[in-house]
Amino acid sequence: MAPQRDPVERSADDSVDLYDVSTWEPRSAVDRFATLLYAGLNYGLRTLVLVATVAITLSLLATPAVLVADEPLLGVFFGLSVVPALVLAAYIWYADITTSEPLKLLVATFLLAILFATFAGIVNEIGRYLLSPLPAVIGTLLFFYLVVGPIEEGVKLLAVRVLAFRSKSFDAVIDGAVYGAVAGLGFAAIENAIYISGTLAELDSGMGLFTAATGIATVRALVGPGHVIYSAIAGYYLGLAKFNPEHAGPLVVKGLLVASLFHATYNATVQVAPGLIAGFHPAIGPEIAFVGYVILYDLVVGFYLYRKISRYRRTYSDVRVTADADDITPERTEFDPSHR
Template identity: 50%
Template sequence: MEDPVESRADESEDLYDVASWEPRTALDRLAVRVHQGGRRLVRLTLYVLGFVIFVGILAGGAGAIIIDNPFVLGLVVLSVVPAGLLALYVYRTDVTTKEPATLIAATFVLAILFAGFAAVVNSTFGAIQQAGLIGLVLYYYLVVGPGEEFVKLLAVRLYAYRDDRFDSVIDGAVYGAVAGLGFATIENVLYITQNLQGSGAVLTAVAVDFLAQFSEAVEAGGQITAVRSLAGPGHVIYSAFAGYYLGLAKFNRENAIPIILKGLIIAAFIHGTYNVLVGIVPGLVSLIVPGVPVLVLFFGFVVVYVGLFFFILYRKLQRYRRRYKEVHDDVENPAEMTPELTEFDPDAG
């Protein structure tokens, strides 16, 4: 969009500070530096706050349990294996240039640090859950889902997104998946250590050899590890959706904010729906099919729910791969590219 003066003026006419602008004077350059410095300060503040909250969380008990019982880390690693494999799959679907390890690692670490922001928000509004079923639904849809998906996307937006090597839409899905893996990792650390602490399970010094200590760790936290191993892939899928739309926004700057919001809404809705249904569906099914352990029904629900949205994500990523290959395999006679409806648009089949 152009100003009426700029649109009708001769190209040779200087419209600086009339209808156009560029940094020319010392004051202009100062304004640019203040703007850039302010953005850097905001990023630095978020990094520091995230680190402080992270240290506070570890100091609250999780760190001590891990130091005293290092085999707990083995349970954490086991709990994130499914999420890690899923993130690896998303990474391998990137048909463009592969993402550098530095950006992958930075995104993973930032997601761990920023998870503390979500923990603070969840704790602040946790009282909403006391309002019965309605309160629980509102809490998951308006607090947990949006809050956790926002901080995961923030981990991508503040670093990898700004790098020139983030050079395709599908890169957003890759970094979103990595952010989901980072978030799931620290979340599993907290769940596993809190479960061990709450159950009174202690890995004693009696188990002096490696196998005995590891066996004791598995016995104490095996069930929560299995449960968390199924929750992790969801985080990867939710944030891969949001990340994909962040990538789409990077290459459609005129509509960037609505595109980012669309991705966040999709991710938060899938996330919130999972949290609501996972506490209801297994119990209801157990009434219809008595005799089946609720834990088995829980596993079944998670596999079906996560599998459904993994399939939708798979289709989205394959659509991008197909179009990428079409335009690169036939450069001289490119196919007519007509936009396709997504799975989330109302007129999609």
């Protein structure tokens, strides 16, 4: 769309100087100063936010780094805790039937999700404080549905939006699911590191430390795939938004709404459902009930995502077959009746 022009500019010819009338460019010293000041504020603010984000992220990773330095084997637990999420993200990447995404963009999205996770942590703490005066059940539900779900899914989607979304490589709707999954993987990685290190920092070194690490790493390994699934759903709708600009806003909101609801519902139910499941039979212990519920929940929500990806893949294949068939025009020969 051509930029809108003032009536004077539309009517005047090139011989008329329209500076400060209907057009403008930096001419005077004040103009140039204003331009430099704007650039400084614009890029300076971005730089300040980036530096602050990196600083906060490094401070959050200080405890895991110290633990690994003291007990290098603990690094294995940090790595193992993200393996299920990594496998799931790799599957979504593999399911992309279109062109493969550049590795540098995938890595950048992963790192951006780690950085932006700090914003979620800060907002979560503020939200927890503001809702603390409410009754426990109401405050907890509001915290999950109004703070944790929207904020965490929002920052993961932001990690896709600021870079990968703007790239020419983001050339298909399904690419949104791929980058969303990678953002979820990055978020899960730093969240797992913080949770595991926070628990282990309170313990003394020795075999008890590794026993605790095994338990908490197992729990976080189960939680990680959820982050990948939720943000892949939001990312899929971001992909739809890119190719449907007239409905981009509602599509992004829908993606965030669906992902946030799934995320918040998991947080709200995982504290109650395993206990109810364990109560059905004495042989079902709390640990088995927890593992079973998390896997079942991820399978249900994952099926929602799977159906969207499968439909896209199926339609993509059908359209390509049809297009190829339509493009095949037999070459005429001298034996054709209509040949001249």
